[in-house]
Structures are given as C-alpha cells and as structure tokens.
Amino acid sequence: MINYAREGKMLTHKCTKCGRLHLSTVYFCQGCGAKGFEPIVLEGRGSIATYTIITVPPAGFEGYTPYAFVVLRLDDSELRISGFMADITTPADLPVGTRAKITGFDERGIVISKDASDNSAS
Ligand SMILES: [Zn+2]
DSSP: OHHHHHTTEEEEEEETTTOOEESSOOSSOTTTOOOOEEEEEEEOEEEEEEEEEESSOOTTOGGGOSEEEEEEEETTSSOEEEEEEESOOSGGGSOTTOEEEEEEEETTEEEEEEOTTOOOOO
C-alpha cells in the first residue's frame, strides 16, 4: 500500500462477484458477502470531501503544522481516502471539492496535495 501511495496510486480489492471496491483487505465483501477479490490499482486523484485543520498536533508531529487531515473522494468510485495535506491554516485554503491527489506517504500516513494540473470538473 505504501509503495502505491508513493507513486500516487491506491491499491484496492475488488469483489469478483459484485464488483464492490474495498480499501483494506477484507475476508468477506461488504456488499454481497462473497470471498473472492482481485487487486485493482486506482489513480489517487479526486476531490476533497471533508477535512479537519490540525492546529495542535500529536506529540512528535509538531514540525508538520499547520496541516489538515483530509478525506479525498476518489474519481470514478465511492471510495474515500484519508490523508494529510500540508500548509492548510484556514478553511479558505481548502474549499470542499478542491481537486487533489495522493503524492506520497510518510510517518503520518498518506500525503495528499492539491492537484493544480487537473482542471476537470468534479
Ligand atoms: Zn461483492
């Protein structure tokens, strides 16, 4: 999962029966209960669904503030990825719906950045 995130992608597990995508490894499909899955790698692009600005970081993460804990809804799926975006200090910095993409992985988890190159409507 970390290596995919570093390449801007997201590894998912697709139910071979109903096609539902799962972010983490599951034993039974959350849609139909089947047990067969195949790996599907998605582009880590989407739009910001919601976020929380972190002004008081957990111990050990002081050097990262200000940042936001964001939820990115991936394009072409209902999947939501949580990650971290740097340099977000006020809600004006990050309107909901902002285009964004996975850009890496560090000790906080998935790193998400604004996707300035993507002008497509969400
Ligand atoms: Zn299924």
